[in-house]
Amino acid sequence: MSTVASKRCNDAWIWTWRRELRGGHEQQQLTDLFSIVNGYSFGSDMDKWMWVGPSSNFTVSHARSIIDSYELGNFVRPIDWCNLVHIKVHIFNWRLHLNRLPAKSNLPDRHIDVGNSSCGLCNTLEETADHLFAKCSITSLIWARIQLWIDLTIPAWNSVDDIWA
Known part of the structure; x- marks a missing residue:
């Protein structure tokens, strides 16, 4: 079993990809990910998923609000959904x-x-x-x-x- 810490050696990331990165958008996403995680110290314990929302319990509504705030930014006007309109x-x-x-x-x-x-x-x-x-x-x-x-x-x-x- 692999850990995040095992993918880092001498301040360099070691990844094996099923295919080469397509560059452009994928390369930018990887660069952004590295800039986020480079400041963290990873232990040798097994990796685990942990919810870091407003409470320790995962809820779909909390996940949706996080995704919406990321995707929609400061979009303040709600769209009125009417059942009469397709x-x-x-x-x-x-x-x-x-x-x-x-x-x-x-x-x-x-x-x-x-x-x-x-x-x-x-x-x-x-x-x-x-x-x-x-x-x-x-x-x-x-x-x-x-x-x-x-x-x-x-x-x-x-x-x-x-x-x-």
């Missing part, structure tokens, strides 16, 4: 609000090279969620057609945040 619409709304839609401006964060980041519709400005939903000249025409179709006035938006205001 779940896919809710998820799209949630991803739009978090700026997690695959717009060309977000793809490099996922290590996807898109080359030209200009809007695929109007080809004038960078393709961001704000541009696609509030500022693009082509989508403005689409919103105008939707207004005519549903016979309802939709206010003009300057950013995605204005949609929920």
